[in-house]
Amino acid sequence: MKHEINFTLNGEAVTCAVDIRKSLLEMLRDDFELTGTKEGCGVGECGACSVIIDGRTVDSCIYLAVWADGKAITTIEGIAQADGQLAPIQAAFIEAGAVQCGFCIPGMVLASDQLLKDHAQLSRAEIRRGLSGNMCRCTGYQKIIDAVQLADAKRQADPKTVVLPHFNIER
């Protein structure tokens, strides 16, 4: 059975007739082919599937697709800047060396970005608590926390500087 829903996806108004049995994660990956959102556990334990819904970090694997109706949803595909530059938090993840296999990173980046938006300033303890719904099996977390601190420090230094130095990943 399908329901027609309307919502805002990465800033764009969209309409979709979605199978009511689908999770938001399944709709994003299968119907919209936005495969940046990852499935880890499928039961709300790991945060790999995190997306931002109306300014809140949510696990899309335990969120019914039909619930998206009327909401504004941001996925990892939607956070780079309009001109294609990385978002400051993405650049900070690279600068801090916070990425290894990368599987947890879309969720980590979104959770971190929302955390920064929700707090004018963040302590390391607040970052730890804010990211405690996102698991990483590679990095040991320290460099991820470093990355969020770095992004926080850069915006404190010059709040008008939204754009961080461009990173060349080729090395």
Added chain:
Amino acid sequence: MYDITDYHEATSLAEFFKLAAADPKARIVAGGTDTLVKSRAEVPAFTGMALIGITRIPELQGIEYQADGTLSIGALNTFVTIEHDPLIQKYVPLLSQAVSLVGGPQTRHMGTIGGNICNAGPAADSAPALFTYNTICEIQGPDGIKDIPIADFYRGPGQTILKPGEVLTRFKIKAADYQGFHGHYTKFARRNALDIANLSCAALVKVHGEQISDLRLCFGAAGPTPLRMPVAEAYAQGKALTDATLAQIGQLCLRDTHDITDWRDSKAFRDHLVTVLPGRDITAALRGA
């Protein structure tokens, strides 16, 4: 995909009653953090039926301070809302502290306090606080509205007195049940986040000088439902606040708990926690009081 047959969104209580009457087998879903996990795990009672979404029903929202001092908390409030709500923080801070320890941020954004109680898990983190505040559950159904003390709401693990077509609408806490009390909650788990309590304990205490004038204790995961401690609570009345009293309170809790051994912990370890957590909670509650 979830094994569900249909989905209905109720946008008012009246609409909910109509939908529930039309499909008696349909199940309520609020934040879905228990329902969808159980559906994914193919728990029989959570598959093969329609879901009725209730999160857009206005009657189940909001946190209100009523004229007589009663705090009325809509069942759909999420853990994040409850943790940060100024009325909750001012009048029933033990509840704010308890729900701050649920799951991870994502769980707290979606999980509702109504879902936590209706799911009736023995380790639900909002339950011990709600039990010590003598919370009243407001239930509405086709036959009208009724108020049930939370201690009478549970029938067993995962089971409540709710009948098909009924919905838990609000939690009510009377002024006399929070005024002058100090509270603390310990969730004893292996991890600080995304873990379920091996044992948990909420203490709500009132003192007169150096004496305990009122004590309420509730354990989570120490039996099939959250449990108040009538023997220890009666003993504490009028006792001097000493280490010996706290130790005796802990010992007397063993009369009312029903610890078991499961994959999380042994009965022996849980029994030990039962004897030490009340004293620690009482001390923490009174720190700075």
